[in-house]
Amino acid sequence: MALISQEEAKKILDKVLSFSKADEMSVSLNGARSSNIRYALNTVSSGGEADNMSLLITAGLGKRSGSATINEFDDRALERTVRRAEEIARLAPENPEYMPMLGPQKYLETPTYSENTAKMDSEYRAQVAFDSVDLCEQKNLTAAGYLQDTTGFSAIANSKGLFGYNRSTSADFSVTVRTADSKGSGYVTRDFTDISKLNARETTNIAVQKAMASTNARSIEPGKYTVILEPTAMSTLLQSMMSGMDTRLADEGRSFLSKKGGGTRLGEKLIDERITIYSDPTNSEAPSEPFSGAGNRLAAMSFLGGGGVGDGRPQEKVMWFEKGIVKNMSYSRFWADKKGVKATPPSSGFIMEGGNQSLADMIKSTDKGILVTRLWYVRMVDPQTLLQTGLTRDGTFYIENGQIKFPVKNFRFNESAVIVLNNIESLGAPVRMNGNMIPPVKARDFTFTSLSDAI
DSSP states (O other): OOSOOHHHHHHHHHHHHHTOOSSEEEEEEEEEEEEEEEEETTEEEEEEEEEEEEEEEEEEETTEEEEEEESOOSHHHHHHHHHHHHHHHHHSOOOTTOOOOOOOOOOOOOOOOOHHHHTOOHHHHHHHHHHHHHHHHHTTEEEEEEEEEEEEEEEEEETTSOEEEEEEEEEEEEEEEEETTSOOEEEEEEEESSGGGOOHHHHHHHHHHHHHHTSSOBOOOOEEEEEEEOHHHHHHHHHHHHTTOBHHHHHTTOSTTBOTTSSBOTTSBOSOTTOOEEEOTTOSSSOOOSBSSOSSHHHHHHHHHSSSSOSSOBOOOEEEEETTEEOOOBOOHHHHHHHTSOOOOOOSSOEEOOOSOOHHHHHHTOSEEEEEEEEEEEEEEETTTTEEEEEEEEEEEEEETTEEEEEBOEEEEEEEHHHHTTSEEEEOOOEEETTEEEOOEEEEEEEEEEEEOOO
């Protein structure tokens, strides 16, 4: 029952709204079938499937609101949950930032659904695991991997006539490969809307090559180095930057987009002119839902609250950085109303334009530097500068005179995405990473502060 049609979803939502005695009411219905297979030490260790559908109802009474959830869909259960939401609203304190719910909206058609992914079965998943494990066994390596595929839908509606429905699929694959002596490690991850784009053997081979090449890592002095950050590593740095585009944070002096003395850096050149980042829910490689508010339970909670980031607003193509200039920032409906501007929701995915250099080209052009496969255990140090700290992992290599000379022990880094994007030397072609499109990046003066003995 996890995937139902638009007509079936609307019938349930209309039924809920017909029971309402509140001033206004919002409903979010989400369902998904999620399956997975996990393997370690070259052996499948687990597999599973979950099929869930849930409904979230919020009643609005003046500036008060109350929410209740349910996973039963008979009339009696639905009406009981509506009454519960209304009772909670009567008991809740007034929210001074509550915004009236939206009326009907027009949503883009987005290519978030693939029949190939939706029809995956256990045999297909087992074949993916076999292709990955078989390659590693042939080279006396051990693999630990995970494949998860999800097929689902989101539907939103309210008593003012808003309605939206979207189907989506996703497939996420990752594998860590270790040498027999555990002194070498490689990692690769891929995600797709359409599972047919995954070649498990070819993908695993990337981790295999890194594992075999990373044995007998040497220690070199920490310091500032030219780095080549593969998309997996660059994704980690960019996520915090793109999630911090909120105008209110900047207006209140709590953001990297805050201007000294007050105001924001909207319209200023903040990063290298070669950097353009935008969101586009209709992008064929990395599409996203056409509306904000029902992709997950936390977003749905915001949607139903009336004024948060997930309030049913349409997702549109938005230019965030154009040739290094801050072109747009996101607004909650409350803050947009306060400022008298359009309420632009935060992006549900982003695309960073790249260049035409391959990783091999970047390495050949590097006199002295570090190739970084992945960053992990990353924590924010200072949100006002986007300074983060963390560790490299699963394949870190020293480059000299245009060649990879030897693997190096992992580093702890202290660095900001803003600084990295100001120190750009070259860019590669974007690839999909965590639902976004991100290129490999070569940048100078990346700060490594200490060594780590972790593989």
